[in-house]
Amino acid sequence: GDSVxxxxxxxxxxxxxxxxINCTYTATxxxxxxxxxxxxxxxxxxxLKATKADDKGSNKGFExxxxxxxxxxxxxxxxxxxxxxxxxxxxxSDLVRGANSKLTFGKGITLSVRP
Amino acid sequence: DxxxxxxxxxxxxxxxxxxxxxxxxxxxxxxVYWYQQSLDQGxxxxxxxxxxxxxxxxxxxxxFSAQQFPDLHSELNLSSxxxxxxxxxxxxxxxxxxxxxxxxxxxxTRLTVL
Numbered sequence: 197g198d199s200v201x202x203x204x205x206x207x208x209x210x211x212x213x214x215x216x217i218n219c220t221y222t223a224t225x226x227x228x229x230x231x232x233x234x235x236x237x238x239x240x241x242x243x244l245k246a247t248k249a250d251d252k253g254s255n256k257g258f259e260x261x262x263x264x265x266x267x268x269x270x271x272x273x274x275x276x277x278x279x280x281x282x283x284x285x286x287x288x289s290d291l292v293r294g295a296n297s298k299l300t301f302g303k304g305i306t307l308s309v310r311p
Numbered sequence: 312d313x314x315x316x317x318x319x320x321x322x323x324x325x326x327x328x329x330x331x332x333x334x335x336x337x338x339x340x341x342x343v344y345w346y347q348q349s350l351d352q353g354x355x356x357x358x359x360x361x362x363x364x365x366x367x368x369x370x371x372x373x374x375f376s377a378q379q380f381p382d383l384h385s386e387l388n389l390s391s392x393x394x395x396x397x398x399x400x401x402x403x404x405x406x407x408x409x410x411x412x413x414x415x416x417x418x419x420t421r422l423t424v425l
Contacts, residue, residue, distance in 0.1 A: 232416075238418060239401060239416040239417050239419050240401065240403075240416040241313070241416070242414075245413070285354065289411075297342070297359075297405070297408055297409055298344065298359055298369060299344075299346075299356060299403075299414060301353060301354040301355075302353075303353045304354070
């Protein structure tokens with residue numbers, strides 16, 4: 197079945213540091229890939245997405261490129277801010293089965309950015 | 312604000328009891344999804360409805376059931392509650408069935424079973 201593997205956390209960085217959060221996936225079809233962010237006490241928000249190989253999703257300084265050859269969708273940001281402190285989830289939606297567009301999530305990783 | 316509302320925000324109940332969680336999707340969205348977030352299992356898909364019909368089931372226990380009403384709001388019913396059912400339950404909605412569509416998440420209902 198489909199699965200998403202995220203690097204182990206938590207991650208603690210200083211403000212303005214470079215961020216990479218690794219994500220790899222297994223899917224039988226042609227998935228769309230997503231990064232969701234969960235701020236403390238809130239629901240999940242879509243951060244960015246990519247729907248086909250070599251697509252780059254970007255939002256709020258975050259980027260991720262859909263790499264089919266390495267089945268990866270790593271999240272990067274050049275300079276993190278304290279306000280980026282949150283839990284980040286990598287997810288996929290497999291399109292092969294059409295009517296079933298459920299999201300399969302990774303375990304999530306907590307990012308803490310200190311001033 | 313995603314436009315998806317969930318009530319109640321918090322629910323504390325005892326083992327063996329039954330509860331109902333309610334979700335109102337964004338205006339115009341026909342698909343509703345339910346997810347469970349727990350410390351040991353992470354975020355797991357439970358069930359999906361589209362325009363009133365069940366479309367997909369995930370890791371949903373037989374003690375749990377859901378439905379989507381003609382006004383498109385959805386309810387998740389949890390019965391014979393156990394301690395392990397304590398979790399955050401999220402509802403999400405999207406405009407259609409396609410995996411391309413963004414899912415918008417509600418703020419969640421935190422269920423505590425004592």
